[in-house]
Amino acid sequence: NAGVTQTPKFQVLKTGQSMTLQCAQDMNHEYMSWYRQDPGMGLRLIHYSVGAGITDQGEVPNGYNVSRSTTEDFPLRLLSAAPSQTSVYFCASSYSSTGGSTEAFFGQGTRLTVV
């Protein structure tokens, strides 16, 4: 049982390049989400999904796309990287239940630098 796996752990991009951050979970969780963490800003929600085929925007969705074709995978795509997207990205998953989600399990993060 690997939990939530994020790849890559580190990435350097040039401005304008695109890339996909991978996230996979093996816990059959319905709910998955992406956050970015910047110094002094806490975690900010980018996109989330309540199940396969369903995605929605969070607090800071601009510049990012997601898809959820399977329960297990929730990739985050950067369309045209900008220096403002330099951050640490976390993927999380949890069960969904009536009255809200249960505890979230986090991946170890992807440290992205855009130059």
Place this chain on the structure above:
Amino acid sequence: SQQGEEDPQALSIQEGENATMNCSYKTSINNLQWYRQNSGRGLVHLILIRSNEREKHSGRLRVTLDTSKKSSSLLITASRAADTASYFCATERDDKIIFGKGTRLHILP
């Protein structure tokens, strides 16, 4: 925004003392959770309290929730060096889980 705001931003206490962190939020919520993050690592879930609950305990942790004041507190009793970390509250509403900016806790030997 429903974002929780933790208070204080940073806290230093002696080992063995109790640590209290507070979280305030703006909208009605389904539940509130507390997480811990060690430097450079992913977040680890500590405790979840639902909107119809007022207090929960887990080991050395005690969480309270006051929905009328839109606030929660996390108490860590008998602190240890290993408790040094950042602590975040997260509120859930309409399928969105929103985090605050966190409290940095430093346990002094």
